[in-house]
Amino acid sequence: xxxVKQNSPSLSVQEGRxxxxxxxxxxxxxDYFLWYKKYPAEGPTFLISISSIKDKNEDGRFTxxxxxxxxxxxxxxVPSQPxxxxxxxxxxIISGAGSYQLTFxxxxxxxxxx
Amino acid sequence: xxAVSQTPxxxxxxxxxxKSIKCEQNLxxxxxxxxKQDSKxxxxxxFSYNNKELIINETVPNRxxxxxxxxxxxxxxxNSLELxxxxxxxxxxSLVQGxxxxQYFGPGTRLxxx
Numbered sequence: 678x679x680x681v682k683q684n685s686p687s688l689s690v691q692e693g694r695x696x697x698x699x700x701x702x703x704x705x706x707x708d709y710f711l712w713y714k715k716y717p718a719e720g721p722t723f724l725i726s727i728s729s730i731k732d733k734n735e736d737g738r739f740t741x742x743x744x745x746x747x748x749x750x751x752x753x754x755v756p757s758q759p760x761x762x763x764x765x766x767x768x769x770i771i772s773g774a775g776s777y778q779l780t781f782x783x784x785x786x787x788x789x790x791x
Numbered sequence: 792x793x794a795v796s797q798t799p800x801x802x803x804x805x806x807x808x809x810k811s812i813k814c815e816q817n818l819x820x821x822x823x824x825x826x827k828q829d830s831k832x833x834x835x836x837x838f839s840y841n842n843k844e845l846i847i848n849e850t851v852p853n854r855x856x857x858x859x860x861x862x863x864x865x866x867x868x869x870n871s872l873e874l875x876x877x878x879x880x881x882x883x884x885s886l887v888q889g890x891x892x893x894q895y896f897g898p899g900t901r902l903x904x905x
Contacts, residue, residue, distance in 0.1 A: 713834070766894075768834075
């Protein structure tokens, strides 16, 4: 049972345009969400995060939006650059006294076409 | 059936001690990773092993050493523990299919150094 879902395995975007990566979750206990970028054979690189008490967080070209009622978050990259081509993982955390649970989606491969 | 398991789940110890965290995966994957999650909940890769060979070794202190007795296990040994080592440590195993890599994470080990 996948609690964090990235339903699009791949996405192609023209350079300079906006990339929108989506993520859905089912567990209402998640209270922190993160996006990671990953190249093949390397570990994920942290990009941006958002707490469940917010609906938007922006960092440079990256913006994450959270819609708690829909249990949906998205990562916007604008403008997209060829160096953004990688696999992007959405992750969710349940934090609490004495325990952590970190759940990753399966990733979306973004290809930015020059 | 747990795909990626870590033991112990919680570890409380004194400064200067040596401790090990074990990780086992029953997925038949070739690559395994160790991550450290810092106080801001960022995941930072520490080590990865592919078929018992170290392929990524980030600039972590040499007090940390990965040990892989076989493909299904990647244990993390820490010498002379320091206060700053307190964190949650995640083990992961990886499946590569074409250009898509999916990482499966263990539940984490919460280490507290006193």
